[in-house]
Amino acid sequence: MSPLRWGAWLLLLAGPAASIASPADESGGARGGGRGAGERGAGDEPQRQHHDSSYGTFASEFYDLRYLSEEGYPFPTAPPVDPFAKIRVDDCGKTKGCFRYGKPGCNAETCDYFLSYRRIGADVEFELSADTDGWVAVGFSSDKKMGGDDVMACVHDDNGRVRIQHFYNVGQWAKEIQRNPARDEEGIFENNRVTCRFKRPVYVPRDETIVDLHLSWYYLFAWGPAIQGSITRHDIDSPPVSERVVSIYKYEDIFMPSAAYQTFSSPFCLLLIVALTFYLLMGTP
Numbered sequence: 001m002s003p004l005r006w007g008a009w010l011l012l013l014a015g016p017a018a019s020i021a022s023p024a025d026e027s028g029g030a031r032g033g034g035r036g037a038g039e040r041g042a043g044d045e046p047q048r049q050h051h052d053s054s055y056g057t058f059a060s061e062f063y064d065l066r067y068l069s070e071e072g073y074p075f076p077t078a079p080p081v082d083p084f085a086k087i088r089v090d091d092c093g094k095t096k097g098c099f100r101y102g103k104p105g106c107n108a109e110t111c112d113y114f115l116s117y118r119r120i121g122a123d124v125e126f127e128l129s130a131d132t133d134g135w136v137a138v139g140f141s142s143d144k145k146m147g148g149d150d151v152m153a154c155v156h157d158d159n160g161r162v163r164i165q166h167f168y169n170v171g172q173w174a175k176e177i178q179r180n181p182a183r184d185e186e187g188i189f190e191n192n193r194v195t196c197r198f199k200r201p202v203y204v205p206r207d208e209t210i211v212d213l214h215l216s217w218y219y220l221f222a223w224g225p226a227i228q229g230s231i232t233r234h235d236i237d238s239p240p241v242s243e244r245v246v247s248i249y250k251y252e253d254i255f256m257p258s259a260a261y262q263t264f265s266s267p268f269c270l271l272l273i274v275a276l277t278f279y280l281l282m283g284t285p
Helices: 005-020 021-033 044-063 267-282
Strands: 097-103 111-118 123-130 135-141 150-156 162-170 173-176 183-190 193-201 218-224 254-255
Touching: 044 193, 097 218, 111 218, 123 135, 150 183, 150 193, 162 183, 162 193
Parallel strands: 097 254
Antiparallel strands: 097 111, 111 123, 123 193, 135 150, 135 218, 150 162, 162 173, 183 193
Protein backbone atom coordinates (compact mmCIF):
# COMPACT_ATOMS: atom_id res chain seq x y z
CA MET A 1 0.00 0.00 0.00
CA SER A 2 1.30 3.47 -0.77
CA PRO A 3 2.39 5.86 1.98
CA LEU A 4 -0.52 8.15 1.10
CA ARG A 5 -3.09 5.45 1.77
CA TRP A 6 -1.37 4.53 5.08
CA GLY A 7 -1.66 8.17 6.18
CA ALA A 8 -5.36 8.25 5.35
CA TRP A 9 -6.04 5.12 7.38
CA LEU A 10 -4.19 6.56 10.34
CA LEU A 11 -6.25 9.76 10.19
CA LEU A 12 -9.51 7.77 10.15
CA LEU A 13 -8.46 5.73 13.20
CA ALA A 14 -7.29 8.76 15.20
CA GLY A 15 -10.41 10.87 14.43
CA PRO A 16 -13.01 9.05 16.65
CA ALA A 17 -10.62 8.81 19.57
CA ALA A 18 -10.10 12.54 19.51
CA SER A 19 -13.83 13.29 19.21
CA ILE A 20 -14.82 11.55 22.49
CA ALA A 21 -13.03 14.06 24.68
CA SER A 22 -15.54 15.72 27.06
CA PRO A 23 -16.17 19.47 27.25
CA ALA A 24 -14.79 19.42 30.78
CA ASP A 25 -11.53 18.01 29.46
CA GLU A 26 -11.40 20.64 26.76
CA SER A 27 -12.14 23.49 29.13
CA GLY A 28 -9.71 22.08 31.65
CA GLY A 29 -7.06 21.92 28.99
CA ALA A 30 -7.72 25.51 28.03
CA ARG A 31 -7.50 26.72 31.67
CA GLY A 32 -4.53 24.54 32.44
CA GLY A 33 -2.48 25.83 29.54
CA GLY A 34 -2.75 22.67 27.45
CA ARG A 35 -2.43 20.21 30.43
CA GLY A 36 -2.54 16.60 29.22
CA ALA A 37 -5.35 14.20 29.99
CA GLY A 38 -3.08 12.05 32.13
CA GLU A 39 -1.86 14.98 34.24
CA ARG A 40 -3.53 16.21 37.51
CA GLY A 41 -3.77 19.83 38.52
CA ALA A 42 -2.22 21.14 41.74
CA GLY A 43 -5.63 21.85 43.34
CA ASP A 44 -7.19 18.43 42.66
CA GLU A 45 -5.38 16.46 45.36
CA PRO A 46 -6.41 18.64 48.38
CA GLN A 47 -10.05 18.56 47.22
CA ARG A 48 -9.99 14.79 46.95
CA GLN A 49 -8.36 14.46 50.38
CA HIS A 50 -11.00 16.76 51.93
CA HIS A 51 -13.76 14.67 50.36
CA ASP A 52 -12.24 11.42 51.63
CA SER A 53 -11.73 12.90 55.11
CA SER A 54 -15.34 14.16 55.32
CA TYR A 55 -16.74 10.80 54.30
CA GLY A 56 -14.54 8.98 56.79
CA THR A 57 -15.67 11.25 59.63
CA PHE A 58 -19.34 10.73 58.72
CA ALA A 59 -18.97 6.97 58.49
CA SER A 60 -17.07 6.85 61.76
CA GLU A 61 -19.70 8.86 63.64
CA PHE A 62 -22.54 6.89 62.08
CA TYR A 63 -21.22 3.48 62.99
CA ASP A 64 -20.12 4.62 66.45
CA LEU A 65 -23.81 4.75 67.35
CA ARG A 66 -23.55 0.97 67.65
CA TYR A 67 -27.20 0.51 66.67
CA LEU A 68 -26.65 -2.63 64.61
CA SER A 69 -29.01 -5.51 63.98
CA GLU A 70 -27.88 -9.11 64.21
CA GLU A 71 -27.06 -8.99 60.50
CA GLY A 72 -24.87 -5.93 61.05
CA TYR A 73 -27.18 -3.38 59.40
CA PRO A 74 -27.58 -0.05 61.20
CA PHE A 75 -31.06 0.97 62.30
CA PRO A 76 -32.49 3.52 64.79
CA THR A 77 -33.27 2.09 68.23
CA ALA A 78 -34.94 3.83 71.19
CA PRO A 79 -32.94 3.82 74.45
CA PRO A 80 -34.06 1.21 76.98
CA VAL A 81 -36.62 2.27 79.59
CA ASP A 82 -35.91 1.36 83.19
CA PRO A 83 -38.71 -0.73 84.71
CA PHE A 84 -40.62 0.61 87.69
CA ALA A 85 -38.70 -0.39 90.81
CA LYS A 86 -40.80 -2.40 93.23
CA ILE A 87 -41.78 -0.60 96.46
CA ARG A 88 -39.86 -2.02 99.40
CA VAL A 89 -41.91 -2.42 102.58
CA ASP A 90 -38.99 -3.84 104.59
CA ASP A 91 -37.73 -0.27 104.98
CA CYS A 92 -40.98 0.96 106.54
CA GLY A 93 -40.36 2.48 109.97
CA LYS A 94 -36.59 2.41 109.37
CA THR A 95 -35.52 4.53 106.41
CA LYS A 96 -38.98 5.73 105.41
CA GLY A 97 -42.41 6.24 106.87
CA CYS A 98 -45.37 4.16 105.70
CA PHE A 99 -49.14 4.08 105.94
CA ARG A 100 -51.05 0.90 105.09
CA TYR A 101 -54.81 0.65 104.82
CA GLY A 102 -56.52 -2.67 104.23
CA LYS A 103 -56.07 -6.23 105.40
CA PRO A 104 -53.70 -6.83 108.34
CA GLY A 105 -50.24 -7.74 107.09
CA CYS A 106 -50.78 -6.26 103.62
CA ASN A 107 -47.99 -4.67 101.60
CA ALA A 108 -47.66 -2.17 98.75
CA GLU A 109 -49.14 -4.67 96.31
CA THR A 110 -52.04 -5.95 98.42
CA CYS A 111 -53.19 -3.06 100.63
CA ASP A 112 -56.27 -1.15 99.58
CA TYR A 113 -54.06 1.93 99.93
CA PHE A 114 -50.35 2.37 100.57
CA LEU A 115 -48.14 5.42 101.02
CA SER A 116 -44.49 5.88 101.93
CA TYR A 117 -42.34 8.99 102.36
CA ARG A 118 -38.64 9.64 102.93
CA ARG A 119 -36.31 12.61 102.78
CA ILE A 120 -33.71 12.72 100.01
CA GLY A 121 -31.63 15.87 100.28
CA ALA A 122 -33.87 18.89 99.80
CA ASP A 123 -36.74 16.72 98.55
CA VAL A 124 -39.28 14.26 99.91
CA GLU A 125 -39.91 11.13 97.88
CA PHE A 126 -43.44 9.73 97.95
CA GLU A 127 -44.62 6.31 96.83
CA LEU A 128 -48.35 5.69 96.40
CA SER A 129 -50.31 2.59 95.44
CA ALA A 130 -53.99 1.67 95.52
CA ASP A 131 -56.34 -1.03 94.35
CA THR A 132 -57.97 1.01 91.58
CA ASP A 133 -57.83 1.55 87.84
CA GLY A 134 -58.26 5.33 88.20
CA TRP A 135 -56.29 7.46 90.62
CA VAL A 136 -54.56 7.47 94.01
CA ALA A 137 -53.77 10.60 96.02
CA VAL A 138 -52.47 12.09 99.25
CA GLY A 139 -53.61 15.41 100.68
CA PHE A 140 -51.78 17.64 103.16
CA SER A 141 -54.27 19.28 105.51
CA SER A 142 -54.26 21.46 108.60
CA ASP A 143 -57.23 19.45 109.91
CA LYS A 144 -58.85 16.10 109.21
CA LYS A 145 -61.44 17.49 106.84
CA MET A 146 -61.44 17.96 103.09
CA GLY A 147 -61.17 21.60 102.04
CA GLY A 148 -58.21 23.95 101.59
CA ASP A 149 -55.78 21.06 101.08
CA ASP A 150 -52.69 20.59 98.92
CA VAL A 151 -53.16 17.32 96.98
CA MET A 152 -50.81 15.19 94.88
CA ALA A 153 -52.52 12.58 92.70
CA CYS A 154 -51.33 9.84 90.36
CA VAL A 155 -53.87 9.46 87.56
CA HIS A 156 -54.19 6.58 85.11
CA ASP A 157 -55.33 7.88 81.72
CA ASP A 158 -56.92 6.16 78.72
CA ASN A 159 -53.52 5.77 77.03
CA GLY A 160 -52.25 3.55 79.83
CA ARG A 161 -49.96 6.20 81.31
CA VAL A 162 -49.83 7.26 84.96
CA ARG A 163 -49.41 11.02 85.33
CA ILE A 164 -48.68 12.96 88.53
CA GLN A 165 -50.99 15.94 88.93
CA HIS A 166 -51.36 18.71 91.49
CA PHE A 167 -54.76 19.65 92.95
CA TYR A 168 -56.17 21.99 95.56
CA ASN A 169 -59.31 21.07 97.45
CA VAL A 170 -61.90 23.81 97.23
CA GLY A 171 -64.49 22.50 99.66
CA GLN A 172 -65.42 19.01 98.42
CA TRP A 173 -64.10 19.69 94.92
CA ALA A 174 -60.55 19.07 93.73
CA LYS A 175 -59.31 21.80 91.39
CA GLU A 176 -56.30 21.01 89.22
CA ILE A 177 -53.41 23.47 89.64
CA GLN A 178 -51.05 24.02 86.73
CA ARG A 179 -48.08 24.72 88.98
CA ASN A 180 -46.88 21.22 89.82
CA PRO A 181 -44.08 20.79 92.38
CA ALA A 182 -43.52 17.12 91.46
CA ARG A 183 -40.35 15.94 89.72
CA ASP A 184 -38.61 12.64 88.95
CA GLU A 185 -42.06 11.25 88.23
CA GLU A 186 -42.74 7.64 87.37
CA GLY A 187 -45.83 5.46 87.50
CA ILE A 188 -47.33 2.21 86.37
CA PHE A 189 -50.72 0.56 86.05
CA GLU A 190 -50.44 -3.16 86.63
CA ASN A 191 -52.63 -5.87 88.16
CA ASN A 192 -55.48 -3.38 88.45
CA ARG A 193 -53.35 -1.13 90.65
CA VAL A 194 -52.14 2.43 90.16
CA THR A 195 -48.65 2.86 91.58
CA CYS A 196 -46.38 5.90 91.34
CA ARG A 197 -43.28 7.54 92.73
CA PHE A 198 -42.28 11.21 92.70
CA LYS A 199 -40.36 13.87 94.60
CA ARG A 200 -41.29 17.35 95.66
CA PRO A 201 -39.21 19.95 97.53
CA VAL A 202 -39.40 20.27 101.30
CA TYR A 203 -39.41 24.06 101.11
CA VAL A 204 -41.33 26.03 98.50
CA PRO A 205 -41.86 29.74 97.87
CA ARG A 206 -44.95 31.04 99.59
CA ASP A 207 -47.95 29.67 97.73
CA GLU A 208 -51.48 29.10 98.94
CA THR A 209 -51.82 25.83 97.04
CA ILE A 210 -48.44 24.27 97.96
CA VAL A 211 -47.55 23.61 101.59
CA ASP A 212 -44.10 23.44 103.16
CA LEU A 213 -43.46 19.82 104.05
CA HIS A 214 -41.03 20.67 106.83
CA LEU A 215 -44.17 21.50 108.81
CA SER A 216 -46.42 18.73 110.13
CA TRP A 217 -49.75 18.06 108.44
CA TYR A 218 -52.60 15.60 108.60
CA TYR A 219 -52.42 13.23 105.66
CA LEU A 220 -55.63 12.52 103.73
CA PHE A 221 -55.65 9.25 101.79
CA ALA A 222 -57.98 8.77 98.83
CA TRP A 223 -58.39 6.78 95.61
CA GLY A 224 -61.11 6.21 93.06
CA PRO A 225 -62.08 5.85 89.39
CA ALA A 226 -61.14 8.15 86.53
CA ILE A 227 -62.98 8.99 83.33
CA GLN A 228 -60.78 9.82 80.32
CA GLY A 229 -57.92 10.71 82.64
CA SER A 230 -60.03 12.95 84.92
CA ILE A 231 -60.54 12.01 88.56
CA THR A 232 -64.03 11.40 89.94
CA ARG A 233 -65.36 10.93 93.47
CA HIS A 234 -63.30 8.69 95.75
CA ASP A 235 -64.29 5.07 96.26
CA ILE A 236 -65.39 5.27 99.89
CA ASP A 237 -67.52 7.95 101.57
CA SER A 238 -65.10 8.53 104.44
CA PRO A 239 -61.51 8.04 103.21
CA PRO A 240 -58.92 7.29 105.89
CA VAL A 241 -56.97 10.09 107.55
CA SER A 242 -53.83 9.98 109.65
CA GLU A 243 -54.69 9.86 113.36
CA ARG A 244 -52.26 12.70 114.10
CA VAL A 245 -50.12 15.14 112.16
CA VAL A 246 -47.24 13.60 110.23
CA SER A 247 -43.65 14.83 110.35
CA ILE A 248 -41.31 13.95 107.49
CA TYR A 249 -38.49 13.80 110.06
CA LYS A 250 -40.06 10.85 111.86
CA TYR A 251 -40.43 7.45 110.21
CA GLU A 252 -43.22 5.17 111.40
CA ASP A 253 -45.00 2.14 109.96
CA ILE A 254 -48.69 2.72 110.63
CA PHE A 255 -51.42 0.23 109.79
CA MET A 256 -55.09 1.19 109.51
CA PRO A 257 -57.59 -1.65 109.08
CA SER A 258 -60.17 -1.20 106.36
CA ALA A 259 -63.89 -1.28 107.18
CA ALA A 260 -64.07 -5.03 106.55
CA TYR A 261 -61.56 -5.63 109.35
CA GLN A 262 -62.81 -3.03 111.83
CA THR A 263 -65.98 -4.90 112.85
CA PHE A 264 -64.39 -6.90 115.63
CA SER A 265 -61.78 -4.39 116.65
CA SER A 266 -64.00 -1.80 118.34
CA PRO A 267 -64.27 -1.98 122.19
CA PHE A 268 -68.06 -2.35 122.04
CA CYS A 269 -67.86 -5.39 119.73
CA LEU A 270 -65.19 -7.01 121.88
CA LEU A 271 -67.31 -6.49 124.99
CA LEU A 272 -70.31 -7.97 123.20
CA ILE A 273 -68.30 -11.05 122.19
CA VAL A 274 -67.12 -11.57 125.78
CA ALA A 275 -70.69 -11.26 127.10
CA LEU A 276 -72.06 -13.75 124.57
CA THR A 277 -69.28 -16.21 125.31
CA PHE A 278 -69.90 -15.98 129.04
CA TYR A 279 -73.64 -16.46 128.45
CA LEU A 280 -73.12 -19.58 126.34
CA LEU A 281 -70.70 -21.10 128.82
CA MET A 282 -72.90 -20.48 131.86
CA GLY A 283 -76.10 -21.47 130.08
CA THR A 284 -79.57 -20.20 130.77
CA PRO A 285 -81.04 -20.67 134.32
